[in-house]
Amino acid sequence: MAIDPSLLKSVSKKFANGEFDKFIHSVCFPKFKNFAPGTKISFRFPITLVVGPNGGGKSSLLQAAWGMPLGYSTSRFWFSTPVDPINFDPKDRPRFWYSHYIKVLKEQVQTRKITGNKNHGYWEPTRPAIKDGMLAMPAKNPQNKMFMSSTGDRWTPVSRTPHYYNAKNDSSAFDRFFNSATLATLDERQGYFIRYSAKLREVIDENLKSYYYYGVQKVSRNQMLTEDQLKAVNSILGKRYRSARYISHKFYDKFIFSPSVIFETDELNYSECFAGSGELAVVNFVLAMEDIGTFDLLLLDEPETSLHPGAQEGLMSYLLRIVNEKKIQVIISTHSDTFVRILPSEALLVLDYSPEGIIARPDPRKISAFHRLGVIADQKIVILTEDKLLQKFVERSISMLANEDRRRIRVEGSELGASEMLSNQLRAHIQSGARALMVLDGDMKPVADIYSQDPDTLSPKQKADAVESLKLLNVSIVGGAQGLDRWMRWCSERVLLLDDLCPEKIYLSIISPGHPALSDPSKTNGDFKSALRNELKSRGDDTDSAAMAATFKQLLGTVDKDSLAHRQMKLMADKIEKSILQFED
Numbered sequence: 001m002a003i004d005p006s007l008l009k010s011v012s013k014k015f016a017n018g019e020f021d022k023f024i025h026s027v028c029f030p031k032f033k034n035f036a037p038g039t040k041i042s043f044r045f046p047i048t049l050v051v052g053p054n055g056g057g058k059s060s061l062l063q064a065a066w067g068m069p070l071g072y073s074t075s076r077f078w079f080s081t082p083v084d085p086i087n088f089d090p091k092d093r094p095r096f097w098y099s100h101y102i103k104v105l106k107e108q109v110q111t112r113k114i115t116g117n118k119n120h121g122y123w124e125p126t127r128p129a130i131k132d133g134m135l136a137m138p139a140k141n142p143q144n145k146m147f148m149s150s151t152g153d154r155w156t157p158v159s160r161t162p163h164y165y166n167a168k169n170d171s172s173a174f175d176r177f178f179n180s181a182t183l184a185t186l187d188e189r190q191g192y193f194i195r196y197s198a199k200l201r202e203v204i205d206e207n208l209k210s211y212y213y214y215g216v217q218k219v220s221r222n223q224m225l226t227e228d229q230l231k232a233v234n235s236i237l238g239k240r241y242r243s244a245r246y247i248s249h250k251f252y253d254k255f256i257f258s259p260s261v262i263f264e265t266d267e268l269n270y271s272e273c274f275a276g277s278g279e280l281a282v283v284n285f286v287l288a289m290e291d292i293g294t295f296d297l298l299l300l301d302e303p304e305t306s307l308h309p310g311a312q313e314g315l316m317s318y319l320l321r322i323v324n325e326k327k328i329q330v331i332i333s334t335h336s337d338t339f340v341r342i343l344p345s346e347a348l349l350v351l352d353y354s355p356e357g358i359i360a361r362p363d364p365r366k367i368s369a370f371h372r373l374g375v376i377a378d379q380k381i382v383i384l385t386e387d388k389l390l391q392k393f394v395e396r397s398i399s400m401l402a403n404e405d406r407r408r409i410r411v412e413g414s415e416l417g418a419s420e421m422l423s424n425q426l427r428a429h430i431q432s433g434a435r436a437l438m439v440l441d442g443d444m445k446p447v448a449d450i451y452s453q454d455p456d457t458l459s460p461k462q463k464a465d466a467v468e469s470l471k472l473l474n475v476s477i478v479g480g481a482q483g484l485d486r487w488m489r490w491c492s493e494r495v496l497l498l499d500d501l502c503p504e505k506i507y508l509s510i511i512s513p514g515h516p517a518l519s520d521p522s523k524t525n526g527d528f529k530s531a532l533r534n535e536l537k538s539r540g541d542d543t544d545s546a547a548m549a550a551t552f553k554q555l556l557g558t559v560d561k562d563s564l565a566h567r568q569m570k571l572m573a574d575k576i577e578k579s580i581l582q583f584e585d
Contacts, residue, residue: 003317003342011324012344015046020327021103022160022295024068030132031088032096033060033078036357038133045347046323047330049339051369052351053420054476057358058333061351062299065331066164067113067123068098069297070157074113079120086121095126097134100158102147109147109155110134127154165288166301167281189460196251203247204262211249220257221248225283232286236314237279241265244283259284278306282315289318294326304336305478309431312338335424337373337432340366373428380410381583383437383576386421388413388545389503392553394439397572405580413549418444419474422491427478430490435583437576438495441502443525447473451491455484493582496575500568503552504528509564510555511535 014020026042029035035057050058060078067074080086088094097112112134113123128134138144140152147156203211203219211219225233225244234241245262252258261283262269285303292298304312316339319330332339340348350364361368383398385391391413398409414421418440429436450466458466463484467477477484500506505528508515517523517531533543541551559565 003313003320007317007320007324008344011046011320014324014327018101018103018106020046020295020329021101022158023101023329024065024158024297025099025101025108027061027064027068027096027098028133029064029096030129031092031094032064033057033094034358035060036354036359039357039359040133041349041360043329043331043349045344046328047319047332047343047347048349049336049343049347049369050331050333050349050351051335051340051373052358053353053416054423054474056351056353058351059301060358062164062301062331062333064096065297065299066162068100068111068158069162070125070159072162073119073123075115075119075121075123086115088115095132097128097132098158105144105147111155111157113157125149125154125157160295160297161293162297162299163288163292164299164301165285165303167285167303167305193252200247200249200251200260203249204245213251216250218250219247221246225286229286229290232318233282236282236286236318237311238314239265239279246283246287278308278311281306282311285315286318289322292322292326292328294328296326296328298328298330300330300332300334302333302335302478304334304339304431306482309338312336313342316342335373335428337370337428340369340373373425379435381408381435381437381580383409383411383439384421384425385411385413385439386416386418386441387503388549389507389552390439390441390498392549393498393503393506393556393569394572394576396553396556397569398576400570400573401577405577408580408583409576418447422447422495423474423476426487426490427483430486436494437579439572440495440497441525442498442500443502444497447475448491448495448497451488451495453488455488494579496572496579498568499571500564501525502528504532506565506568507548507552507555508532508535510559511539 015023023046024043026040028038028040030038034055041061050061052058063074063077066072066076078086086094093114095112095114097110099108099110101108110128112126112128112132114126115121116124128137130136137148137153137155140148145152148154149156199211199213199218202208203222207222208219209222210217223246225246230241230244233239233244241263243264247260247262248257249260250257259280261280263279281303303315307315322328323330334340345364345366348364348366348369350361350368351358352361353359383394385394391411395411398406398411401409414425416425421438421440422444426438428434447470450469453466455463467484470477477487501523502525504525505518505523508528508531509518512535515531515535517527523531532548536543536548541547556565556569
């Protein structure tokens, strides 16, 4: 479904006219998690799309935003433990300040919050700090005193209700059971599921709002979606459900209430067991939105999870209607290029790394967001490499292919690194169906050992173990078992590894064939990077990445056919030639 242009226009007009009372216009982080000291972020549209790398501050920003309103604290998400202590100088505590709009005053005011020592580090509002870049307090008067502390030494935090929604955490009762059950065999799991689904059937048939089993309450919610809720679900998914029943229960998982949804169409009646995970996600989301009040703050962590691009467009249209009606502020951590395409550039916030910490790119454009999300701009087969040096190696390798194959390929050197490529960028390619391959250094073999397995042969426990192993390798998987299956299949077909450890080793073998590191099997990727830079410095050559890539590309064209570099290029060319066959029309 297409977004109604008049809806976007209406939201933009109301925002420009100052109708969004309590709107948070900016936040500054003098000292907060991994943000560079003094990082300031502006919110320039009622919906903000936060795009960035893994560990790049997206979730941290949502957690800070949760703790901004009066009576709420970031310590809900970030608190000190013996394993993850929050160590700080008492004179330099973690803190942030933000500006919010007061419609009655027709001005923005600044509020600071700082972590304390009580209640697991509860964040308290404090007086403004000039050293943190804040303005001094104005004199109290009859108009502004109701928005200040009793002494007038600080502005009161914004009074609005935050709502935090994480689609990744809302798996169905069926998925929770089959992916975490301790029962070893498939027969045991199926038998258990069939036995307790009979209890659920009883709750459905008799419309029971409560069900005690051996003295334990098993049902916390049982309702039919209202006409408006069902209309919203149908609109987002492009479906024609006649009805949907939502039940939160503990029949399968003994400890946690989790949802089941019974869908009815003209032809079928089925539960979430046989529905796509996106259907349940949308029902969960629509029900959660029922609690949203006027001027509330909505924080969404990857709401596009499990939704195809059409449903993502429907979800954004639904969100815009809520924003237009209730004048809420929405901050979304996302990897959806569909969202980016829909909203204006003012809605974009692109976070990135810097030597000082995480920063926000000034005046981000859609092209910078698309680059972060791994969006492919044309119909060529795009080969993405983890850095520019590997890009030049691949470009030389494809010169060995036939002309018709070379014309079909474009090589791009990523600035993200292998972990980000295998996590969020890869997920974006799965959703968009991009004609893409990835080429990574040979040191990613431990990851390849995981994705080279057949997911159909893995038990739920083995899949859970695989997800945990990938976390240790800095690769994140979203979507449970289904997400892992898709990820493994995409990688096994489209991710190619350099046969040697890294391009730096190949480069070193060209400029210094007798270097002792080349014959030492204990040397790591980092060792070869250091050895190469030292060798280049001793020759008086530049060691910045651009200079190295340009020199490497030139030298690869002059190597002997019996050299290590030539053999590696031929191996890569053969891999690429086989891989691009899957894109034959």
